Amino acid sequence: MSFFKKTAASVLALGLTAGAGLAADCTIKVGVLHSLSGTMAISETTLKDTMLMLVADQNEKGGLLGCELEAVVVDPASDWPLFAEKARELLTVHEVDVIFGNWTSVSRKSVLPVIEELNGLLFYPVQYEGEESSKNVFYTGAAPNQQAIPATDYFLEELGVEKFALLGTDYVYPRTTNNILESYLKGKGIAEDDIFVNYTPFGHSDWSKIVADVVALGADGKKVGVISTINGDANIGFYKELAAAGISADDIPVVAFSVGEEELSGLDTSNLVGHLAAWNYFQSADTEANEAFVAKWKEVMGEERVTNDPMEAHYIGFNMWANAVTAAGTADVDAVRTAMYGQEFPNLTGGTAVMLPNHHLAKPVLIGEIQEDGQFDIISATDPVPGDAWTDFLPESAVLMSDWKDLGCGMYNTETKTCVQTLSNY
Numbered sequence: 295m296s297f298f299k300k301t302a303a304s305v306l307a308l309g310l311t312a313g314a315g316l317a318a319d320c321t322i323k324v325g326v327l328h329s330l331s332g333t334m335a336i337s338e339t340t341l342k343d344t345m346l347m348l349v350a351d352q353n354e355k356g357g358l359l360g361c362e363l364e365a366v367v368v369d370p371a372s373d374w375p376l377f378a379e380k381a382r383e384l385l386t387v388h389e390v391d392v393i394f395g396n397w398t399s400v401s402r403k404s405v406l407p408v409i410e411e412l413n414g415l416l417f418y419p420v421q422y423e424g425e426e427s428s429k430n431v432f433y434t435g436a437a438p439n440q441q442a443i444p445a446t447d448y449f450l451e452e453l454g455v456e457k458f459a460l461l462g463t464d465y466v467y468p469r470t471t472n473n474i475l476e477s478y479l480k481g482k483g484i485a486e487d488d489i490f491v492n493y494t495p496f497g498h499s500d501w502s503k504i505v506a507d508v509v510a511l512g513a514d515g516k517k518v519g520v521i522s523t524i525n526g527d528a529n530i531g532f533y534k535e536l537a538a539a540g541i542s543a544d545d546i547p548v549v550a551f552s553v554g555e556e557e558l559s560g561l562d563t564s565n566l567v568g569h570l571a572a573w574n575y576f577q578s579a580d581t582e583a584n585e586a587f588v589a590k591w592k593e594v595m596g597e598e599r600v601t602n603d604p605m606e607a608h609y610i611g612f613n614m615w616a617n618a619v620t621a622a623g624t625a626d627v628d629a630v631r632t633a634m635y636g637q638e639f640p641n642l643t644g645g646t647a648v649m650l651p652n653h654h655l656a657k658p659v660l661i662g663e664i665q666e667d668g669q670f671d672i673i674s675a676t677d678p679v680p681g682d683a684w685t686d687f688l689p690e691s692a693v694l695m696s697d698w699k700d701l702g703c704g705m706y707n708t709e710t711k712t713c714v715q716t717l718s719n720y
Contacts (some may be wrong), residue, residue: 320361322625323350325368325384327395327405327416332372333496333526337604338397340556341419344605345394346612347594348612358619366390370401377401381408381416391625392417392615396607398525399423399467406431415627417615419607421551421573423470427683427696427704429625432634432653436574436612437603437681438474444659445549445572446521448674450482453547455519457488459508461532462492468523471551475521477687488516498528501535509539510547520548529553533565543568549661555600558668566664574657575606575643576670584642600668609655610647610655613639635699645678651699654681 326345328338348561349365357363366388372378377396384390385408391408394417396402402418409430447453457477460465462468472491479482479489490511492504512518524532529550536546549570557576558566577588587609588601618633619625637649641657648656656678662670683704685695696704703713 295645308533309609320359322358322361322619323364323366323388323390325366325381325390325393325395327368327370327377327380327384327389327393327402329372329397330367330369334372334397334401336526336598337556340599340602341395341397341604341608343595344591344608345612347560347591348609352612352616357619358616358625359623368442374398374404378404378408378478381405381414382412383520384436385412385414391415391627392630394419394456394612396420397604397686400465402431403466413627415630417608417611419604419611421603423467424683424685425470425688425691427652427698428700429631429653429698429704432611432614432649432657433681433683434607436657436659437654437683438471438685439682440574440657440659440679441551441572442471442475442521443478443687444676444679445551445570446478447568448572448661449519449521449547449549452674454517455547456484456516457490457518458484458512459490459492459511459520461492461494461504461508461516461520462523462525463498463525463528464495465525468493468525472521472684474687494524494528496526496528498524499531503506503531505532505535505541509541512546520546522548522550523552524550525552529557530561532612532690533569543570553664553668554602554604555668556602558664559598559600561668563664563666563668569664570672570673571662571664573603573660573662575601575641576660576662576672577601577604578662578669578672579642579643579660580619581642588643606642610639610641614647614649631698637707648678650680652683652696652704653698654680654683656680706718 326342328342329335330339346365349363352363368380370380392415393552397420399422399521416431419434421441424437460472549572553571591601614637620629622629622633634649635651638646639646658678659676661674662671662672665671682697684691686692693707693709695706
């Protein structure tokens with residue numbers, strides 16, 4: 295048996311053993327909807343392992359409402375339509391009480407109509423493009439105003455960047471995020487000709503022309519910065535090409551939104567040192583809570599395993615959900631949703647995460663500099679920033695707000711005072 299299979303099996307066994315003394319006539323089922331095969335397995339398998347550890351820990355504490363928690367794991371295999379099928383399977387066949395899952399926005403949008411139809415509850419742990427609000431989803435990752443906008447401000451205010459290359463993988467998250475950033479930059483006085491936008495397919499490997507175009511952007515002597523929504527292993531070729539062109543982080547800094555500890559683990563980081571990433575969490579955060587979390591993770595999964603931002607999002611989301619179930623006295627979706635509003639839980643970087651009526655968290659924004667060991671030196675941190683479902687920097691969205699607690703609406707037009715109730719078409 296491989297090390298991964300051994301450790302994953304040990305976590306599951308721990309959960310079953312810990313739950314042995316709990317009531318046999320009630321089980322609360324936790325669906326885990328993460329790719330364990332295909333192109334996204336490298337990122338999502340860790341989140342599956344995180345959920346198994348969290349479920350095991352909760353069972354050690356006595357479960358919830360005297361009931362054992364059971365993790366029900368499925369593999370949507372990095373196949374976006376299969377995510378919808380597996381979500382339906384979790385809700386109708388396994389009858390789970392909650393789902394923790396997804397990574398890419400396209401997979402989340404595949405699942406959204408299913409969980410709305412069946413009144414499921416999804417906790418989504420990854421940074422995303424915003425422009426969505428469903429009563430059936432709690433978004434525990436960053437919205438653009440909790441990652442992309444603060445990172446852009448750091449470039450403008452701290453690094454003096456005057457020209458911007460917005461480089462992304464060709465799917466909904468990079469395209470929507472970059473649309474927001476283009477509008478934001480123009481509002482900050484950056485000319486359209488000083489913004490270079492480029493999209494490449496998943497797995498793109500030939501970066502020579504694109505890097506040359508980025509370098510050419512600074513031919514007039516103005517400072518150039520790259521805002522990267524490049525996803526997956528395409529990052530390796532991009533950073534290598536920058537280094538091959540003799541471009542250092544001092545020459546053209548890159549801030550990435552999809553490069554974290556897991557992506558850097560086991561890689562040669564010599565080409566990445568000095569470049570930046572923006573997240574709400576880094577493993578290097580110096581707090582007692584984070585030290586305990588990292589130690590527990592390594593104890594269970596192995597010393598070489600790292601933690602990352604989406605793991606903390608699952609950690610916060612799961613604990614808020616558990617507290618909401620306790621407060622509601624039931625795992626019923628509607629009762630738990632009501633109990634989620636205003637839930638607070640300490641985040642791992644210090645301070646407290648708060649669940650807002652728009653189903654987003656208030657969390658700090660961190661800028662980290664890549665180090666040789668694949669960790670990040672945290673060089674900037676904000677106070678907690680409330681997540682915004684609808685950006686202020688696109689005209690059609692600036693008039694919208696989400697408030698599921700009092701207005702019962704995720705897409706409320708503040709000018710017309712009307713609500714769009716059909717959310718699955720976002």
